[in-house]
Amino acid sequence: MAGGQVRNFTLTAAPTNLTLGPGVTTQGWAFNGTVPGPELRVRQGDLVRVTFRNQLPQPSTIHWHGIPVPNGEDGVAGVTQDATPSGGTATYAFVVAVPGTYWYHPHQHSAEQEDKGLYGALIVDPVTPGAATATDTTIVVDEWAIGPMLTAPPPGDGMDMMAYGIDTVNGHTGSAVPPLRLAAGQTARVRVVNAGFLTHNVHVHGTAVRILATDGHDVADGAPIQAPVPVAAGERVDLGFTVPSGSWSLDWHDGTSAARQITIPLTTAGTGGATDASWNGDAAAVDLSTYSAAAPPSTAATATVSATLHLNEGSSGMSGGGMSGMSMGGSQFSINGKSFPDTAPVLVHRGDTVELTFVNDGKLVHPMHLHGHAFEPVVLNGHPWRALMLKDVIGVAPHATVTVRFVADNPGVWMIHCHELHHAAGGMDTLLQYAGSPRLATLTGDTTPE
Numbered sequence: 204m205a206g207g208q209v210r211n212f213t214l215t216a217a218p219t220n221l222t223l224g225p226g227v228t229t230q231g232w233a234f235n236g237t238v239p240g241p242e243l244r245v246r247q248g249d250l251v252r253v254t255f256r257n258q259l260p261q262p263s264t265i266h267w268h269g270i271p272v273p274n275g276e277d278g279v280a281g282v283t284q285d286a287t288p289s290g291g292t293a294t295y296a297f298v299v300a301v302p303g304t305y306w307y308h309p310h311q312h313s314a315e316q317e318d319k320g321l322y323g324a325l326i327v328d329p330v331t332p333g334a335a336t337a338t339d340t341t342i343v344v345d346e347w348a349i350g351p352m353l354t355a356p357p358p359g360d361g362m363d364m365m366a367y368g369i370d371t372v373n374g375h376t377g378s379a380v381p382p383l384r385l386a387a388g389q390t391a392r393v394r395v396v397n398a399g400f401l402t403h404n405v406h407v408h409g410t411a412v413r414i415l416a417t418d419g420h421d422v423a424d425g426a427p428i429q430a431p432v433p434v435a436a437g438e439r440v441d442l443g444f445t446v447p448s449g450s451w452s453l454d455w456h457d458g459t460s461a462a463r464q465i466t467i468p469l470t471t472a473g474t475g476g477a478t479d480a481s482w483n484g485d486a487a488a489v490d491l492s493t494y495s496a497a498a499p500p501s502t503a504a505t506a507t508v509s510a511t512l513h514l515n516e517g518s519s520g521m522s523g524g525g526m527s528g529m530s531m532g533g534s535q536f537s538i539n540g541k542s543f544p545d546t547a548p549v550l551v552h553r554g555d556t557v558e559l560t561f562v563n564d565g566k567l568v569h570p571m572h573l574h575g576h577a578f579e580p581v582v583l584n585g586h587p588w589r590a591l592m593l594k595d596v597i598g599v600a601p602h603a604t605v606t607v608r609f610v611a612d613n614p615g616v617w618m619i620h621c622h623e624l625h626h627a628a629g630g631m632d633t634l635l636q637y638a639g640s641p642r643l644a645t646l647t648g649d650t651t652p653e
């Protein structure tokens with residue numbers, strides 16, 4: 204790898220008055236005064252050194268989502284570090300070995316802290332550039348619960364999530380969403396980061412797109428598609444397309460009316476900048492497991508460790524209760540019948556080929572995230588996954604069974620959790636534990652990674 208540079212950044216987390224759109228204001232929390240926080244743009248091989256200044260009224264951390272950092276830099280309160288106290292400062296340092304689209308957010312009280320606006324993109328450019336793209340745009344999508352009725356994040360999905368009535372892209376909603384100005388015939392790359400709790404299906408009207416990368420990792424020679432592309436909570440998808448002339452736009456089809464607020468007009472230079480006003484909130488999204496790409500799935504060695512994780516709403520002793528009647532802070536989300544921290548860890552040795560099978564026994568989508576590693580989805584509901592994709596989040600639909608595979612090559616103690624962070628806060632978390640790796644921090648006092 205080419206010699207890297209040392210890249211220094213300072214991220215200050217503090218309460219911030221936010222204006223998301225005309226008349227839409229909220230008291231949020233932000234990095235360096237903006238939502239999203241500053242985009243950290245670095246090059247493969249760089250040493251990234253971040254000074255974190257915590258001016259929040261509570262302890263916090265920063266997690267580098269998708270980057271295979273050394274365990275001690277992972278930013279998980281109570282697992283890899285003690286949270287940085289209010290008024291305190293911490294330093295993170297890690298080499299970015301893998302190019303792609305990543306992001307950062309707290310991992311202490313994250314259902315609350317990330318929800319208030321603490322997130323930003325971390326883009327790693329490759330040492331050897333691929334095909335040139337004329338434009339490279341990052342879009343971070345999120346939902347907001349704004350209104351006099353709500354004083355805290357709601358505990359679940361369904362009715363509770365109806366409180367999330369405002370959607371934003373890059374911190375803007377409605378008429379405050381700026382148009383993307385592109386030239387017809389240009390090759391465009393759009394990096395979509397989902398910092399919210401819901402799956403959002405992104406759709407570029409007026410042209411076919413290719414999936415260039417999932418969760419930072421290139422997808423080789425993917426087929427062009429017209430349908431919306433699903434992006435689960437915590438997930439990233441890079442889309443590539445040739446900018447058409449005429450009317451078009453980028454919008455979202457995820458079954459919520461709030462998605463209407465974040466249509467991005469795409470203004471083609473020289474054509475007067477018409478936008479596509481059509482909107483079909485019910486358009487079906489492409490099934491990523493059937494996406495075709497030139498590179499075949501890997502035929503990795505047989506797993507040396509296999510674990511099955513049954514995901515459910517309601518832990519043992521609470522089954523049959525459904526969502527109603529469950530209270531915030533209880534153990535309403537489970538893995539194999541237990542809620543974190545009582546869940547059983549997945550035990551591995553360095554060099555193991557690990558297969559995790561997620562079985563969704565519940566009624567809600569669970570976007571499952573693994574820290575410190577990228578995995579390859581290999582089987583969905585008994586059928587082989589068609590295209591080779593490396594990912595760190597996978598949306599597991601109700602009643603679905605998904606098997607993912609990875610090599611245990613980054614020793615430590617790592618979170619495996621649902622990235623619908625209300626579910627994580629309710630206990631849908633466990634640990635990937637390497638033999639011989641010390642756990643660097645413990646859950647004490649106010650510490651909670653979710």
Ligand SMILES: [Cu+2]
Nearest residue numbers: 569621623626
């Ligand atoms: Cu979940």
